[in-house]
Amino acid sequence: MGKTFIDITMSIDGFVAAEGVxxxxxxxxxxxxxxxxxxxxxxATDRMIVQEMFxxxxxxxxxxxxxxxxxxxxGEDGTFHVPCFVVTHRRRQTxxxxxxxxxxxxxxxxxxxxxxxxxxxxxxxxxxxxxSIVQQALEAGVVDEIRIHxxxxxxxxxxxxxxxxxxxxxxxxxxxxxxxxxxxxxxxxVVGR
Numbered sequence: 001m002g003k004t005f006i007d008i009t010m011s012i013d014g015f016v017a018a019e020g021v022x023x024x025x026x027x028x029x030x031x032x033x034x035x036x037x038x039x040x041x042x043x044a045t046d047r048m049i050v051q052e053m054f055x056x057x058x059x060x061x062x063x064x065x066x067x068x069x070x071x072x073x074x075g076e077d078g079t080f081h082v083p084c085f086v087v088t089h090r091r092r093q094t095x096x097x098x099x100x101x102x103x104x105x106x107x108x109x110x111x112x113x114x115x116x117x118x119x120x121x122x123x124x125x126x127x128x129x130x131x132s133i134v135q136q137a138l139e140a141g142v143v144d145e146i147r148i149h150x151x152x153x154x155x156x157x158x159x160x161x162x163x164x165x166x167x168x169x170x171x172x173x174x175x176x177x178x179x180x181x182x183x184x185x186x187x188x189x190v191v192g193r
Contacts, residue, residue: 001117001120001121001122002056002058002117002120002121002122002123002124002125003124003125003144003145004113004116004117004124004125004127004137004142004143004144004145005124005125005126005127005143005144005145005146005147006126006127006128006134006137006138006143006145006146006147006148007053007126007127007128007147007149008128008129008131008134008147008148008149008161009034009035009037009038009148009149009150009151009183010034010148010149010150010151010161011034011150011151011153011154011155011158012150012151012152012153012154013154013155013156014160014161014162014163015031015034015155015156015157015158015159015160015161016034016129016130016131016158016159016160016161017031017034017130017131017158017159018030018031018034018155018157018158019157019158021065021069021159022069023068023069023072025069026069026070026073028155028158028159030155031155031158033151033153034151034153034155035151036151036182037149037151037152037180037182037183038050041181041182042180042182043180043181043182045178045179045180045185046180046182046183046185049149049178049185053126053147054080054081056123056124056126057080057082057120057123057124057125057126058082058119058120058121058122058123058124058125059082059083059084059085059116059117059119059120059123059125059126060080060082060083060084060085060116060125060126060127060128061084061085061086061087061109061112061113061116061125061126061127061128061133061137062084062085062086062087062127062128062129062130062133063086063087063088063129063130063132063133064086064087064088064089064090064104065130065132066086066128066129066130066133067084067086067088067102071097074097074100075098076097076098077097077098077099077100078096078097078098078099078100078102079100080099080100081098081099081100082099082100082119082120082123083100083101083103083116083119083120084100084101084102084103085103085105085112085113085115085116085119086102086103086104086105086112087105087108087109087112087133087136088104088105088106089106090104090106091104091106092104103115108136108140109133109136109137109140109142110140110142113125113127113137113140113142127143130159131159131160131161131162131163134161135162135167138167138170139167143190144189144190145175145187145188145189145190146172146186146187146188146190147185147186147187147188148161148185148186148188149183149184149185149186150183150184150185150186151182151183152181152182152183152184170190170192171190171191171192172188172189172190172191173188173189173191174186174187174188175187175188175189
């Protein structure tokens with residue numbers, strides 16, 4: 001079985017989305033720029049980082065809000081091409097878009113991760129967001145690695161990645177630092193609490 005890793009982008013001031021997240025503004029009002037390193041100004045390093053994530057992940061885990069605001073933007077093929085487990089309080093039948101199946105898990109982040117590991121086989125499980133799901137995964141102790149992409153910008157306000165977490169201190173070892181003009185890519189291995 002592979003590892004479980006978090007993969008998420010935040011601004012230098014710690015926000016993963018600006019204020020005003022809704023269906024028309026999936027990253028909040030003016031928040032789309034947080035992903036410019038992927039979609040607009042990517043260089044060879046940025047493209048390699050994205051490719052590594054998609055090649056290593058055999059399944060993804062996300063929150064319901066991430067699914068709700070992202071679904072319309074993921075294209076006809078569903079973008080992921082592997083099973084995606086959506087942690088939610090609202091039941092919904094499995095939804096398939098192209099090669100991507102979205103399975104809705106009403107139990108817990110731990111259950112979603114367990115299901116994703118089975119689906120991923122020998123590949124990794126990527127916990128992609130949002131902030132609440134990342135915090136839940138850390139609190140549940142199911143994360144092996146954290147990959148944070150720090151976009152070269154300040155949002156000033158919005159949804160913080162690590163605000164008000166109940167998670168005890170987490171010991172990390174930095175395993176990689178890469179950078180481009182638009183982002184700094186950090187990887188950490190979780191070594192204990």
